[in-house]
Amino acid sequence: MDYFFSDRISGLKPSAIREILKYGSDPKMIGFSAGNPAPESFPVSEMKEISAEIFDTMASSALQYGITEGYTPLREKVKSRLITKFNSVSEDDEVIITSGGQQGLELACKVLCNEGDTVLCEDPSFIGALNAFRSYNVNLVGVKTDSEGIIISELEAALKREKKVRFLYTIPTFHNPTGKTLSLERRRAIYELACKYNIIILEDNPYGELRFKGKDVPTLKSMDKEGRVIYCGSFSKILSAGIRLGFVSANKALVSKMTVAKQVSDVHTNQFFQILADKYLEKYDLDAHIAKIRELYLKKATLMRNGLLESSKDILDKVNYTDPEGGLFMWAELPKGFDVIKLSQNLLARCVAIVPGVAFAADPSLPVSAFRLNYSTPSDEQIVNGTRIVVEEIAKLL
């Protein structure tokens, strides 16, 4: 039969990153294209121990249906941690456990937007979020960014210009794909504009724990006096990505609607690993574990940046690499008109995978002369060899 598909899904293409990730799983390939945490970031022996304990002492609840909001002891611990680390739970807030950070973004859009309503985002931004919003047929509008992140005057112009703006999606800390961190001043300005134009801020902070240099900047949620910030976090980069464990902190009324939406989506998040995460937080020192991940990523990020800069000596006037203070990503910017698609094809032929910047564009019909590099997944040796190859191929096309 000929199929009819909904408008919301007809235009949605499989994520370009996911397609490129297929190359990343090829062991011969140097995978700068992934967004995977380093395997060393999983506390395997601790998780194994807790897992055996759960099977021995509470299997029948860990394998049974749970409540949609999430395993209560884990919600309490996440709440405490969010208060201590990010000041991101206020008195009228509630925490819900989600199936990865991704689900928080999708649920937020589902409950906040009718089709045709406007969502603002940084341009470029995380493709998984953009596609989640597109899947609800919203009017997705990118706001221009500069070397420091979202440009405040552009944000206000969009707020004035666009109709029915429901929320701004932002990754203020260790941005994906650029690795940039937004200054305190710009964060304050964003919050003020959100109040002035009465919109919600969807603050995505999956990398916030991974600062390896510089100083923490307060979250947007920490400035929130009006319950207008929905804060999304994740265990993917600090415990395990494959277990799909994330969380949302937001005003009770918002969490209540997101809970209803989650109930019809997957009833609840994997109960066994909710309990496992809870016991991990109880028995082990997550901060000590994170300190090791930070050290590892500092090393890898430094290796990548130095490799890039060194090989780029002769073209440094034409290429710019961001200098992330945390997270997983670096962003390479090239002169306008540079053919990044051609570059990525040439690199694939030499067994190096990158993600062309257009994959992160709010409007993918416009060219983007930049690409994303990930340093958490490849080995040190791959970083050294891969950066050299990347720059060689850039130079050929300049």
Add this chain to the structure above:
Amino acid sequence: MDYFFSDRISGLKPSAIREILKYGSDPKMIGFSAGNPAPESFPVSEMKEISAEIFDTMASSALQYGITEGYTPLREKVKSRLITKFNSVSEDDEVIITSGGQQGLELACKVLCNEGDTVLCEDPSFIGALNAFRSYNVNLVGVKTDSEGIIISELEAALKREKKVRFLYTIPTFHNPTGKTLSLERRRAIYELACKYNIIILEDNPYGELRFKGKDVPTLKSMDKEGRVIYCGSFSKILSAGIRLGFVSANKALVSKMTVAKQVSDVHTNQFFQILADKYLEKYDLDAHIAKIRELYLKKATLMRNGLLESSKDILDKVNYTDPEGGLFMWAELPKGFDVIKLSQNLLARCVAIVPGVAFAADPSLPVSAFRLNYSTPSDEQIVNGTRIVVEEIAKLL
């Protein structure tokens, strides 16, 4: 701030069952209201053993991001099993792993329906599915059922009457909430009507493996020559509900769109338990395990039905209990106008929880003089005592 919520979510109430389930977790309560599998249905020691093996031999892939379609070896095994047991994968079909059976239903609606399009369902039907469809603002239309299930002439009348009918949602085997199984003749008639009116059938079969008496009836999917049946299944009732593991078998084109929708929803299903399920299927005899669950549920269903019939001797002209051949549920029908809400309140006061039939109605504004009983969760003693109390309270209100 005052929140704006999308139309699709504004009208959606938390599931009445979930609310009633809160009582179910009270240990003093006799919980006939749940939909939980018996804890004995979880192969705990086998799962523990496999879990340790995964941590020892393949932790870094089990805890890492996976692909949206699901863990390939598991998809292959599910496919083989679906072919052998239910003849429900054809040549042009593909299998995708979902985060519980629920996610398959939600994704199907998301990709098939624009807002305002029509979805047909049996009336009554599974509340989780109905709410998933409602959350996409569809025109949800219930089709009348009789003692054998959906009435074919009513289905055709709805197909003639309603506009933009995209699919029929049906649970033909061990229906939730009624426990009824649709005859082969009616299944054939449904498939013919689907062809005639060019609609998709969304066949939900989470209980299909749990037949404890009578003979298997072919699935609708097994009749499918045109790729118009989307078949949803689940590991919840045969392995574990808490791990949220389900699957969909459908034409490649449909699965491809559902994969895009799943990607933006939760990226992929918990990777660790996908691998665990795969290894369980490889190392153990799932059929032997299911045989034990069937025996258990036959015992519990018989105990419940006998308890109800015995206590109801004096009112058997006024009450009817279905006689399920498998699954988890029994359905009690009472004379028109009987106050089931009052009954369920009176029962709660006596520490027995049931689910009023109205919770499963396509149109919850109409009264339903029936209620659902679950026999998989309560202990044998609770079944004996609980059924006596249920009938005592029915008699008082007759």
